[in-house]
Every structure is written in structure tokens, then in C-alpha cells.
Amino acid sequence: MLTLVARRLASLLLTLAAVSALIFVVMDVLPGDPAAIMLGTSASPDTLAALRHELGLDQPLPVRYFLWLGGMVTGDLGTSYTYGVPVAGLIAERLTVTLPLAMMAILISVAIAIPLGVASAAKRNSGFDYLAGVLSQLFIAVPGFWVALLLILGFSISLGWMPAGGFPGWEAGMLAGLKALLLPAVALALPQAGVLTRVTRSSVLEVLHEDFVRTARAKGLPRRAALWRHAVPNALVPVITILGLQFTFLIAGAILIENVFNLPGLGRLAYQALTQRDVIVMQDVVLFFAGLVIVMNFLVDLSYLVLDPRLRGRGQ
Amino acid sequence: MSATVENTNAKPAAYSPWLILRRPNLAIGGAIILTLVAIALVSLVWTPLPPAKMQIIHKLKPPLTYGLLGTDQFGRDIASMLMVGAWNSLSTAAVAVALGGSLGTALGVLAAARRGLTEAFVMRANDVIFAVPPILSAMMLGALMGSGRFTAIIAIAVFMVPVFARVTASAAQQIWSRDYVLAARGAGKGPFLITVEHVLPNISSQIIVQATIQLGLAILTEAGLSFLGLGMPPPAPTWGRMLGDAQTYLALAPWLAILPGLAIALTVFGFNMLGDGLRDLLDPREKGRM
Numbered sequence: 001m002l003t004l005v006a007r008r009l010a011s012l013l014l015t016l017a018a019v020s021a022l023i024f025v026v027m028d029v030l031p032g033d034p035a036a037i038m039l040g041t042s043a044s045p046d047t048l049a050a051l052r053h054e055l056g057l058d059q060p061l062p063v064r065y066f067l068w069l070g071g072m073v074t075g076d077l078g079t080s081y082t083y084g085v086p087v088a089g090l091i092a093e094r095l096t097v098t099l100p101l102a103m104m105a106i107l108i109s110v111a112i113a114i115p116l117g118v119a120s121a122a123k124r125n126s127g128f129d130y131l132a133g134v135l136s137q138l139f140i141a142v143p144g145f146w147v148a149l150l151l152i153l154g155f156s157i158s159l160g161w162m163p164a165g166g167f168p169g170w171e172a173g174m175l176a177g178l179k180a181l182l183l184p185a186v187a188l189a190l191p192q193a194g195v196l197t198r199v200t201r202s203s204v205l206e207v208l209h210e211d212f213v214r215t216a217r218a219k220g221l222p223r224r225a226a227l228w229r230h231a232v233p234n235a236l237v238p239v240i241t242i243l244g245l246q247f248t249f250l251i252a253g254a255i256l257i258e259n260v261f262n263l264p265g266l267g268r269l270a271y272q273a274l275t276q277r278d279v280i281v282m283q284d285v286v287l288f289f290a291g292l293v294i295v296m297n298f299l300v301d302l303s304y305l306v307l308d309p310r311l312r313g314r315g316q
Numbered sequence: 317m318s319a320t321v322e323n324t325n326a327k328p329a330a331y332s333p334w335l336i337l338r339r340p341n342l343a344i345g346g347a348i349i350l351t352l353v354a355i356a357l358v359s360l361v362w363t364p365l366p367p368a369k370m371q372i373i374h375k376l377k378p379p380l381t382y383g384l385l386g387t388d389q390f391g392r393d394i395a396s397m398l399m400v401g402a403w404n405s406l407s408t409a410a411v412a413v414a415l416g417g418s419l420g421t422a423l424g425v426l427a428a429a430r431r432g433l434t435e436a437f438v439m440r441a442n443d444v445i446f447a448v449p450p451i452l453s454a455m456m457l458g459a460l461m462g463s464g465r466f467t468a469i470i471a472i473a474v475f476m477v478p479v480f481a482r483v484t485a486s487a488a489q490q491i492w493s494r495d496y497v498l499a500a501r502g503a504g505k506g507p508f509l510i511t512v513e514h515v516l517p518n519i520s521s522q523i524i525v526q527a528t529i530q531l532g533l534a535i536l537t538e539a540g541l542s543f544l545g546l547g548m549p550p551p552a553p554t555w556g557r558m559l560g561d562a563q564t565y566l567a568l569a570p571w572l573a574i575l576p577g578l579a580i581a582l583t584v585f586g587f588n589m590l591g592d593g594l595r596d597l598l599d600p601r602e603k604g605r606m
Contacts, residue, residue: 018444027460037460141585143536145543146559146577149566157567252449256540260563271544274455282459290447297443 005302012298019290020072024065027283037277038081055280077284082276087284090269097167098258098265100177102250104185106243109192114232114239116193117200122227124205132197139194145256148187152260155183165262184261188253192246199242203235210234237307244300248293342593348586356406359399367396368551376569386571388561394572397553398579404554405583408547409534412469416476417527423477424484425515428492429507435485442478450475450537454546463546471541472534483526487519521598525591532587539580555580 035051036043043051052058056067071077077087120132156164162183168176207213208231216226255267262268266285273281364383371391379386385394427435448456454463454471461467491497491514500510541547542556550557555576562572 015440015443015447018440019447022444023448023456026456137585137588138581141532141588142581143539143543143559143577143584145540146573146580149559149563149573149577153566153570153573157570248446248449252451252537252540255449255451255455256543259544270452270455274459274546277459279459282456286448286452286456289449289452293447293449294443297447 004305008298008301012294015294016291017069019294020069020287021065023283023287023290024068025061027279028061028064037279072287078280080273080278080281082273082278082281087281090281091266091284091288094264094266094269096170097181097263098254098267101181101185101188101258101263101265102254104178104181105188105192105250105254108185108189109196110243112189112193113196113200117197117239118204118227118232118235120197121201121204121208122223129201132201136194136197139190139197141194142190143256144187144191144253145260147190148184148257148260151183151187165260167263180261180263184257184263187260188250188257191253192250195242195246196239200235200239203238204231207231207235237304240300240303240307244297247296251289251293339593339596341589342597345586345589345591345593348582349590352402352583352586353406355399356403359396359403363393363396363399365393365396367392367400367553369393376565376572378569379571379575385575386569388558388572389565389569392553394558394575397558398555398575401553401555401558401576402579402583404548404552405535405538405556405580408465408469408538409472409531412472412534412538413476413527413530415469416473417480417523417530419473420477420480421484421523424481425488425511425519427481427485428488428515429511438481439485442481445474446478448475451540451544451546454541455544458546463541463549465548468538468541468547472537475537476530476534479530480523480526483522484519487522488515491515491518521594525595525598528587528594529591532584532591535580535583535587 035048035055035057039048039051049058056064059067068078075088077091079085080087080090083090116132116136120129123129151162152164155162163180167180170177204227208227210231212234213226213231216230217223221229251267254265255270257263258265258267259271266289269281270285270289272278273285369392371387373391374382374387375389375391377383377387377391379394383393383395385398387393388397423438427438450471453474454467457463457467457471488511492510494514497510497514500514505513538547539554539556539559542554543560545557545560547554547556558576559573559580562569562576565572
């Protein structure tokens, strides 16, 4: 068990190192000098050289990479060119919006997908099953940012129940903050819910054929109890895998949704960094997102060991 | 996976064009996609009005009051813009999937043929690439070399590589364990010939299904990129940017926000249905699975 965790951890660190190297090299190899991009075309050669020196761009690539990596480890991600503040603080501040948004979206999607998927597996080939199938296909097909626009149209413009965007800050109170995040979270959750419903349905269907479910039924457990007590917990492992794999898409969705709702989150930061050509922030945010995806997948891997004791013996 | 149908050469009793109606997914998906492709192709030679033609006096007209689907903030004809947008979206997605799909497939069959270190390296590299969503790589590329159609295609294609590599690697590995591959090896064929003559033809249906579904995903991603202004630059109309522009006029002209979104959703829905239908048709064992 411990060796297994240690091995996964080593692979995690290796992947993180590879991602950071990839991002660094791509930013370096591609045409475009960050200093020149930041300063614009009118910069004098002297200012350019000064900025290049300040950014450490006059040093060789491996040196710069390890300085950057060392900074990552010690929490020094450099200074944003446009904001003039440390990038680490900027990311931490923006995370207080993006993280709750992502969590709410995951909660909403699970709250929709698990009951819908389980019910449609239990009533396989019924009208309900068909309807749930069409619904989940629709959820998958609609772009989240379009759902966001429709939600604003319906709940903010027509009904006036919800703010059309912006974030009051957590200082304004928990409730105001959550209210501002509700519509964005729904828009982010729907496509996820579509995918998860399908996975839940097929996973439950597969488990329903297993011997232990038949045994549970044979010993007199009612259908409903056998379903929820025996089938569903066993069916959740693939659902959690997909939840982990979908994290990439959740992040991608968050970037768009934050921009629709004008939320000061990490996705908005990335977009602003792009429009302001703040290459340092860009590089750090991309690595941060990628790292988040990788760590998330690592946690999903670990969760198998908790959820499925049979896997614990492997790898020893 | 073991004791499955072996009689893969047996053909269905009779082919009838009506059989397709027994597969609603295939019929619905196919009809949607064929219609869209037709519209996209027609837009190359004809649109009701030139899509970039501005008529400020006719700006923000609702559907049916001016032109079929109304006009935008510059008085441009929405129907014409949507038609050209169909071509722009479909062609961008198709090029991206073709690029990423062929590279991913090549890496996948390579990993299956070589196993060992090659496989480990390819799969690890996949994890690395898969961790960066296309929106982010497009932003990163856009920050350095400017955004546009080329950047969007590269960003989407790069993300497709690990997707296809994974699917083909696992499908190809199954083929490699078959008896006929063993026989081919016994006959002295090398890994390259076996891959071309046995592996690729036998996994082609999985690749086709995957490509269909990924086309839907590519359309969604392209729309997202265009929405953020990272797609084809104006005046070329794209569905994503039409939505982006519509946000400003949401209260004034809601149809501007509804129509392009419907177009995107319908296209993605069509590709997903078509992919599901093709999977049922080509690989009955996978029926009902994700």
C-alpha cells in the first residue's frame, strides 16, 4: 500500500516536472520576446535590455528554468508586469473565487447526475430512461458559456432575481458571494452533469448484473435497498474516475464562464494576462492550472484505494 | 472481453436502406451533420446577403422582420453570418481533428507495437499534454504569437493527440494479442507491416467513432476560443464570436445570443449522436457503453 502510494507520488512529481519544462520551453521556443511583447514596439533598446536583465532573460535557458522552478518551490512566482505585485499573491487572491466556483459546480453536477443516472439505470429502457438519455446528450452538447448567457437572460434580465455578473467579494458576506457564484456554477455544472449521468447509468447497469447484487436480492433485500446499498456504491468508482478526468474541462469551462460573468477568478486573470501580454502571469497561471489537473488525477488514483480495497494488494 | 463474438466476417442477413431507421442515433445524427455540411458548402458560393455587409439603418432587427433571422448591431444579416460561421467552425474543427487524430493514432499504434519504454514514454507524454486544456494552450500560444485560426487549430489539435493516442493504443494492443497477428509474425512480417496490414484496418472503426465524437468537442472548443476572441479574426463570422458580441446586446437583442448558441449545440449534438450511432453499427459489443 505505502509503496504503491510512493510510486504514484513519484510519478506525480515527474509529470509535474515535465509539464513545467514543457510550458517553459514552449514559451521560450515560440517566436516573441516576452520583454519586447510587454514593452510594446516603441520601447528603446536600453529599456528593453534593462527589462530583459530584470526578468533574467539574458541568462541561458536551463539556468532560467531552474530559477523558475526553484521559485515555484519557495512560492516566489515572480512579479506581475502589469499589476506590479507578486504573482503568487495574485493567484491566491483569484483562487478564492475560482475554487468555490469549481466546488459548487462539482456539487451541482453530482447532485443532478447521480440520481438521474441511477434512476435511469434502474428503469432501463423506460420512457424516463430515454428522456434522461436525451437530456444528458443535450447537456453535453450545449456550450457552458452559452448556458451562462441564457441564464443571465432569464434570471438577471427578465426576472431580475440574480446579479448579471461581477463579484461583491467575500467581505460582502457569505450569502452575497454564493449568490454571485450560483448562476456561473450552474452554467459550469450542466455539461459535466451530462457526462456524469451517462457514466453513472452505464456503471450502475454493469454492477446490477454482478453476483453480489443477486445475492443481496436473494437474501430478501428489496430492489430499492439492493440498488442503493449494494449497486450504487460499487458503481461509483468509474464515476469518480470520470469526475477526475473531466477536471480539465471544468477548468477550461471556468475560464470562459468567469469571463461571461466578469468574475475576478483565475480564468479571468489568465485572459487579462493575455490581453495585457503579461507573459509571466500567463506562464504561472497555465502551470498552476495544469498542476491542479495533475494533482486532481493523482487524488482520484488514491481515492480508488479507499473506495476499492481489492486494489490495495496490487503493486506490492 | 474474452469470450466475445468471433464470427466477425458474418454479414447481416440483408442490407436495406430502411435499416438505418432502426438506428435513431445514426439517422438523427447523420441528418443533422449532413444538413450542416450542406449549409456550410452552400455558404461558399451563396448566402442571402454578403455576411460582412453592414446596413446600419437595419441594425438589431428581430428575426423575420429583416432577413430570415434578423440583423446584428451593424445591420449584418444573421442568417448569412450563421451560414459562413458553419463553414468556419466545421473546417477549423475538421482540420484540427485530422491533424491531432493522425498524430495521436500514429503514436498510439507505435506504443502498441513497441511496448516497453516507447509505450511508457508516449503515455507519460500524453498525461502531460492532457493536463493543459486547449483554451489555456491557445491563450499561451496567443500571448506569444498572436491569436487567430492557426493558433486555434494548433491548440485543439495538440489536445487531440493524447485522446487519440490512448484510444488507439489500447485498441491496437488487443489486436496485437490476436492469433492472426501471431501468424503474421511467424510468417516473418515486421511490426510496421503488421501495423499497416492488420492493426490499422481492425481498429479503424474505433478511430472513426472517436474522430466523430472529437469533432463535436473541437466545435465546442473552437466556439469557446472564438468567444474569447482567440479564434478567426473579424470580419470572418464565427459562431463563438457572434455569441461574444451578443453579450453586449443581451437585453436589447436576445436573439443574437440564442441563434449562434443553438447552432453550436445542434452541431455538437449531431456529432455525438452520429458517433454513438456509428459505434453501435461498427462495434456492437460496445453498445450502451460510454
